[in-house]
Amino acid sequence: MYPLKFEDILRPMIWGGEEISRFKQLPEVHPGIGESWEISQVGDRISVVSEGEDKGKTITELIKRDGANLLGKHVAARYADKFPLLIKFIDAHDNLSIQVHPNDELAMARHNSFGKTEMWYVIDAKPGAGLYSGFSKQITPAEYVERIKNNTITDVLQFHEVKSGDVFFLPAGRIHAICEGILIAEIQQSSDITYRIYDYDRRDAQGNARELHIEQSIDAVDFKMYDNLRTDYAAKNNDAVGLVKCPYFETNLIEVDKSVKRSVSGHDSFVIYMCMGGKVRLTDNNGYTISLHQGQTALIPATLSWVTIEAETSAKLLECYIPE
Incomplete structure (x- = not known):
């Protein structure tokens, strides 16, 4: 895979x-x-x-x-x-x-x-x-x-x-x-x-x-009042920062300008990468490489161990998987 x-x-x-x-x-x-x-x-x-x-x-x-x-x-x-x-x-x-x-x-x-x-x-x-x-x-x-x-x-x-x-x-x-x-x-x-x-x-x-x-x-509307509905976070260079964690998905933001290694097996879930800007190469633990540029999306099968994100230009990606 x-x-x-x-x-x-x-x-x-x-x-x-x-x-x-x-x-x-x-x-x-x-x-x-x-x-x-x-x-x-x-x-x-x-x-x-x-x-x-x-x-x-x-x-x-x-x-x-x-x-x-x-x-x-x-x-x-x-x-x-x-x-x-x-x-x-x-x-x-x-x-x-x-x-x-x-x-x-x-x-x-x-x-x-x-x-x-x-x-x-x-x-x-x-x-x-x-x-x-x-x-x-x-x-x-x-x-x-x-x-x-x-x-x-x-x-x-x-x-x-x-x-x-x-x-x-x-x-x-x-x-x-x-x-x-x-x-x-x-x-x-x-x-x-x-x-x-x-x-x-x-x-x-x-x-x-x-x-x-x-x-x-x-019957579907939640009529409760909530404050600060915008998610607060601080981006980290060449590291992941959590954006959302709920029973249905967990999403991180990753900003890269070099090579970053990310675990797949640790989640026991497929991992999705959506490129928000820039261009990267994704290489799995078997050495298979794909290119991903702004506006493209990739799915990493759960059976893979890890993926390396290598920046061809400075890039931003959303990383998403299903939490246990």
């Missing part, structure tokens, strides 16, 4: 733009792309290996063939033949809808799906750009419904102006939205269940409004 890269799954969205094409250094610009699904086993959007002897195989085929050697023993025991994460880049050329995601219990009961806890890493943001996360005042479910109907729901949401490097953790139930002018990396549970609450009365090319899920969302 060896470090894996996958074909891009580019998704046009009503709010998408051209930044993903530029950021990923694609050979041509694809207008209107809102998301690039980097590693997915959600619905019919299944990732396909792009390099090496497994080129053309799907992640589903790899899990069926390699099981715990790919996923890790505790991951395979917990998720069987399911890949537990969905890895994305998102370009908010326009505002995304105000939305919320159900937890595992609600998602399984209603949709036979995992819930959707996620995190955001802000790659780039235009001056003044921001996002919504959490409530700015305590409200009741009845007021929540009334504010959606009279278009004032954003008046009671926390707006966070953002810059490159900002991190937000979004457990299932937290109301949120990415606003225009932001490019982010998103790590989330393997789910595409979204309850759309408010969409700025937008219309598609046929003049139709997108469906809202107001009644469904009430």
Whole structure:
């Protein structure tokens, strides 16, 4: 087994733009792309290996063939033949809808799906750009419904102006939205269940409004008040700093300008690297090497012992795995 890269799954969205094409250094610009699904086993959007002897195989085929050697023993025991994460880049050329995601219990009961806890890493943001996360005042479910109907729901949401490097953790139930002018990396549970609450009365090319899920969302929303929803951290050169640790994933930031060795076997989990900037080479303990530049993602199978990250230029990577 060896470090894996996958074909891009580019998704046009009503709010998408051209930044993903530029950021990923694609050979041509694809207008209107809102998301690039980097590693997915959600619905019919299944990732396909792009390099090496497994080129053309799907992640589903790899899990069926390699099981715990790919996923890790505790991951395979917990998720069987399911890949537990969905890895994305998102370009908010326009505002995304105000939305919320159900937890595992609600998602399984209603949709036979995992819930959707996620995190955001802000790659780039235009001056003044921001996002919504959490409530700015305590409200009741009845007021929540009334504010959606009279278009004032954003008046009671926390707006966070953002810059490159900002991190937000979004457990299932937290109301949120990415606003225009932001490019982010998103790590989330393997789910595409979204309850759309408010969409700025937008219309598609046929003049139709997108469906809202107001009644469904009430049971999913966490109405508690929280302070400081932005994650505080201090970056370390050529070392990992923790960003998020939750039952579904653990994520670190690694900034490198030389060679750094990282354990894989110590996690008993696959490890994912998303390149936020720069260019590196990843070499496993068997000597197999892949190149990873800005906007690319790699999956390191759990059966490998370690991987060396060698900076070709100064680079930033998100490192993610499933904690025991």
